[in-house]
Amino acid sequence: MAWLSHAIYLPPAGGNFQVHIFPTRDRARYGGGFLLRSSSSTRFAAASAACGRILSLSEEDGSPIPSVGFHRSARMEVETYSKELDVAVRVVQMACSLCQRVQNELVGWKRDEIKSKDDDSPVTIADWGVQATVSWVLSQCFGIENVSIVAEEDVQTLSKKDNTALLESVVGTVNVCLAEAPTFGLKGPERALGTKEVLEAISRCNSNGGPKGRFWVLDPVDGTLGFVRGDQYAVALALMEDGEVILGVLGCPNYPMNKAWLNYHQHYYRLMSKLSPPTSGCWHKGCVMYAQKGSGEAWMQPLIHDYGKFDWQNCARKIQVSSVSDPAFATFCEPVEKTNSSHSFTAGLAHSVGVRKQPLRVYSMVKYAAIARGDAEIFMKFARAGYKEKIWDHAAGVVIIQEAGGVVTDAGGRPLDFSRGIYLEGLDRGIIACSGALLHEKIIKAVDASWDSSNL
Ligand SMILES: Nc1ncnc2c1ncn2[C@@H]1O[C@H](COP(=O)(O)OS(=O)(=O)O)[C@@H](OP(=O)(O)O)[C@H]1O
Ligand SMILES: [Mg+2]
Numbered sequence: 001m002a003w004l005s006h007a008i009y010l011p012p013a014g015g016n017f018q019v020h021i022f023p024t025r026d027r028a029r030y031g032g033g034f035l036l037r038s039s040s041s042t043r044f045a046a047a048s049a050a051c052g053r054i055l056s057l058s059e060e061d062g063s064p065i066p067s068v069g070f071h072r073s074a075r076m077e078v079e080t081y082s083k084e085l086d087v088a089v090r091v092v093q094m095a096c097s098l099c100q101r102v103q104n105e106l107v108g109w110k111r112d113e114i115k116s117k118d119d120d121s122p123v124t125i126a127d128w129g130v131q132a133t134v135s136w137v138l139s140q141c142f143g144i145e146n147v148s149i150v151a152e153e154d155v156q157t158l159s160k161k162d163n164t165a166l167l168e169s170v171v172g173t174v175n176v177c178l179a180e181a182p183t184f185g186l187k188g189p190e191r192a193l194g195t196k197e198v199l200e201a202i203s204r205c206n207s208n209g210g211p212k213g214r215f216w217v218l219d220p221v222d223g224t225l226g227f228v229r230g231d232q233y234a235v236a237l238a239l240m241e242d243g244e245v246i247l248g249v250l251g252c253p254n255y256p257m258n259k260a261w262l263n264y265h266q267h268y269y270r271l272m273s274k275l276s277p278p279t280s281g282c283w284h285k286g287c288v289m290y291a292q293k294g295s296g297e298a299w300m301q302p303l304i305h306d307y308g309k310f311d312w313q314n315c316a317r318k319i320q321v322s323s324v325s326d327p328a329f330a331t332f333c334e335p336v337e338k339t340n341s342s343h344s345f346t347a348g349l350a351h352s353v354g355v356r357k358q359p360l361r362v363y364s365m366v367k368y369a370a371i372a373r374g375d376a377e378i379f380m381k382f383a384r385a386g387y388k389e390k391i392w393d394h395a396a397g398v399v400i401i402q403e404a405g406g407v408v409t410d411a412g413g414r415p416l417d418f419s420r421g422i423y424l425e426g427l428d429r430g431i432i433a434c435s436g437a438l439l440h441e442k443i444i445k446a447v448d449a450s451w452d453s454s455n456l
């Protein structure tokens, strides 16, 4: 925890600058928090990035700051998350490397290595492997007693007697990945983990979330269906504090830094690797996006295979949502599977607001990534009645879109509530993410106009 005193922040490296504080009325974007503005616009980025979540604000004499107005001088208690963000980005990079290795071996997979869960959704070595790896690394970096994780997978299937070969594969995959930790600037285990330790690491992710305290939210492989089909998927890690998403990191191993390579990627997979990749080096490496709430910035870096040789902060580039606000030129994306979201309802909505392009159907939170970096303008998801959205399917993506300048709410225009356990309780009808407020408002109105006549 750090203090911003008299509106002058002294960064650890020295130097100082003024920070002006504005209460924000933009609840959908900032959840009613405070915005920081430095006295010089060039310093704004540094100021907001340097400041973490604001815990309290008061006048110099300690009296509370009124809720409106402009403050030149204030005391500000902030929580900084630089270590958490650094570790989260590195471990997501490691997890992407694990997934790529497993996906590349996919062709040789036996069917029994892809398991079906009770809801018939698939789960693989990569899902368990990433969950074990992230859990182990976070515990190692922050202390086992300080780490609480809400995550998708459990050990039920893996612990069954007839799945010992599968469990062995998971343990092997985790150990190969953890052995790489030093190349990502992280500490690996002194000796390979045993079966018990891997199972423990997976099962430790048993937090139920909620409105208080700090916990991580992990979807080890989001879009497992896309993953097993050789298509898009994401590794999603978020940090929550007192019910708010503070950090979001999204690893997208098949989503190239440059959109132009995406078509190539799809073509490449369709032809089952009969093509040789383009010569431009890292086309296939995918990307990792990340953002810290309230910073007003979102970043993207390529998948990196050797952190030791890489100055990752310098190879990151800032991302921003698209500036297109005319629906006629907008692209809307949605889930691939129509069982996950009503394609007919969104087609009607798109038509009624004047969207002309065909929907971009993409597996996983790569849809959030597409909005955050301006490859698409609208994301809509309307699950069937009775389905409850889980926080790990959205947390990381939401904060990244918001910090890249976009808007994410439910269909009633309210922010998604991540504070009520593992589900997005109280979600009104569906999820709408847009690059800007204008498009967002149009979609919300269109939902209201057509909801009653829908079968949802
Ligand atoms: N019935 C139903 N309705 C809505 N959502 C569901 C449903 N079943 C599953 N899921 C969750 O959807 C995650 C994948 O969502 P997507 O939006 O990427 O859908 S799709 O794969 O593109 O069709 C997927 O995440 P992963 O399990 O991590 O792949 C699920 O949590
Ligand atoms: Mg799943």
Ligand SMILES: [Mg+2]
Pocket (backbone or CB within 6 Å): 219, 221, 222, 223, 392, 393
């Ligand atoms: Mg998921």
Ligand SMILES: [Mg+2]
Pocket (backbone or CB within 6 Å): 127, 152, 219, 220, 221, 222, 223, 224
């Ligand atoms: Mg998953």
